[in-house]
Amino acid sequence: MSAGALPRFADPALLRGVARKLADTAGDRPLCFMHVCGTHENAIARFGLRSLLPHDVRVIAGPGCPVCVCPPGDIELAATLALEHGATLTTFGDMVPVPGRTSLATARARGGDVRVVAGAADAVALAREDPSRQVVFFAVGFETTACTTAAALLADPPENFSVLASHRVIPPALEALVARDDLQLDGFLLPGHVATVTGTDPYEALAARCGRPMVAAGFEPLDVMLGLAELVARATEGRAGVDNAYPRAVRAAGNPRAIEMMGRAFVPEDAAWRGLGVIPGSGLALHSGLAHHDAAARFGVAPDPDLPECLPGCICGDVMAGLAGPEDCTLFGRACTPDDPRGPCMVSFEGTCRNRYLYRDVE
Numbered sequence: 001m002s003a004g005a006l007p008r009f010a011d012p013a014l015l016r017g018v019a020r021k022l023a024d025t026a027g028d029r030p031l032c033f034m035h036v037c038g039t040h041e042n043a044i045a046r047f048g049l050r051s052l053l054p055h056d057v058r059v060i061a062g063p064g065c066p067v068c069v070c071p072p073g074d075i076e077l078a079a080t081l082a083l084e085h086g087a088t089l090t091t092f093g094d095m096v097p098v099p100g101r102t103s104l105a106t107a108r109a110r111g112g113d114v115r116v117v118a119g120a121a122d123a124v125a126l127a128r129e130d131p132s133r134q135v136v137f138f139a140v141g142f143e144t145t146a147c148t149t150a151a152a153l154l155a156d157p158p159e160n161f162s163v164l165a166s167h168r169v170i171p172p173a174l175e176a177l178v179a180r181d182d183l184q185l186d187g188f189l190l191p192g193h194v195a196t197v198t199g200t201d202p203y204e205a206l207a208a209r210c211g212r213p214m215v216a217a218g219f220e221p222l223d224v225m226l227g228l229a230e231l232v233a234r235a236t237e238g239r240a241g242v243d244n245a246y247p248r249a250v251r252a253a254g255n256p257r258a259i260e261m262m263g264r265a266f267v268p269e270d271a272a273w274r275g276l277g278v279i280p281g282s283g284l285a286l287h288s289g290l291a292h293h294d295a296a297a298r299f300g301v302a303p304d305p306d307l308p309e310c311l312p313g314c315i316c317g318d319v320m321a322g323l324a325g326p327e328d329c330t331l332f333g334r335a336c337t338p339d340d341p342r343g344p345c346m347v348s349f350e351g352t353c354r355n356r357y358l359y360r361d362v363e
Contacts, residue, residue: 009220010047018222019052022229025236030056032184033231034177034322036170037191038065038350039219045359047221057232063173063273063320064191065350066141067094071272072310073303074166075100077296078138081164082112085299089114090123091138092145094348099311099341104138119145120152120163127161136295138164143197146284147258150265153290162295165286168271170194171202172282178210183322187213187231192223192246199254203242211240218246265290274309274344275320316343319352326353333357 008014035041041061044050050059063069075095079102082089089104093116096104108114117123120137127135139149146167153163174188190203195216207214213234217227227245234241244250264287271283286294296302309317313331318324326332326345336342338354345353 009222011222015049015052015221015225018225018229022057022225022232023054025229026054026057026232027236028056029236031186031232031235032058032060033187033189033228033235034060034062034185035189035191036062036064036174037189037193038068038348038352038355039193040064040189040191040217040224041352041355042349043219043221043224045355046362048359048362049221049224052225053228057228059189059228060322060325061319061352062177062322063276065320065345065348065352066145066168067092067098067348068316068320068344068351069168069273069275070095070098070140070166070344071274071303072100072307073272073305074138074140074164075104076102076307077301077303078136078164079104079107079112080301081136081295081299082107082114083110085134085301087113087134087136087295087299088126089136089138090117090126092116092140094350095138095140097341097347098344099347101307120149124152124155124157124161127158131158131160133160135161136164137161138166140166142168142170142191142194143262144193146266147197147255147262150258150261153265153286153293154261157293159292162293162298163286164295165266165284167266167284168273168282169268169284170198171206172279173273173276174203174214175206175210176276176279176282177322178212180321185212185322186235187215189224189227189231190214190216190242192216192218192250195244195246195250195254197255197258199252200242200244200250201252201254207240207242213240213243215243216246216250218249272305273320275317311342314343316345316353319345326356329353333360
């Protein structure tokens, strides 16, 4: 795709044409789809795509922001490593301001060595620069970033490098969402970034079991609308299964090398998600052969399971579970803004509350 052709992905005439076809296909049937990607929420809010949909076709946000679903116990543990164990704590920038009992921003203000890096490779480089320093990479994110953490772990990092693993994988979360009685979903818009790594194959059996359609989509406005149009077509026809509306980046088998590295570096484990509780097999623990790079084991620490999910008044947990929208929160846009967030959903570029706040005039 040439640079000159890219604007076609936001062409208003094309978008309106897809929207009309989608509306004709949906008819009067109420439909509710969930996306599980914060970048999708950014595109939908930024370009006002919900305003193009028929009134009875809803797209709600789910647990697609990795910063937002990271449980408070893991964040507190990361702060503890910096404050009480003298480790240099490295992580992605969006993690630092996430509010909690002790945010990483607070830990840094109290003298903890908390640094923002672009990824695990940067943390490894920092550890190599000074072998006397214990460098911990607080590894958050879905399969998209998990494969890069795996690559760093498998590249013979120095002994003073360790990983506090808080990665999550998407398919078990979708299974947990489908099983909830308080959610009535007609299908899922699959995260394009994750699907570039995993492919669409891992979702085939899940779609068959739950009897719902799933469509992988990209992030330009037309990508999102085409993905939704395919979901509407499948849902109205009662066709479960998986489609790929992002073929320029996603393949059915995904990225075999990335998948292979994750399999060598990690093993599945039960893991907590903000708003969803503990989901079986949804986390990634370091493989036994890499246990010497496990920060929790190295420092003999474990997360506090009794920390409240959110600060008082914040409903980010319900937003992550698709049970509420940002506008349902009494703090939204008042006591909670991007400049003074009370919950993780107002912090990250991928956060539902942040995107609805920033682009509230668009819709």
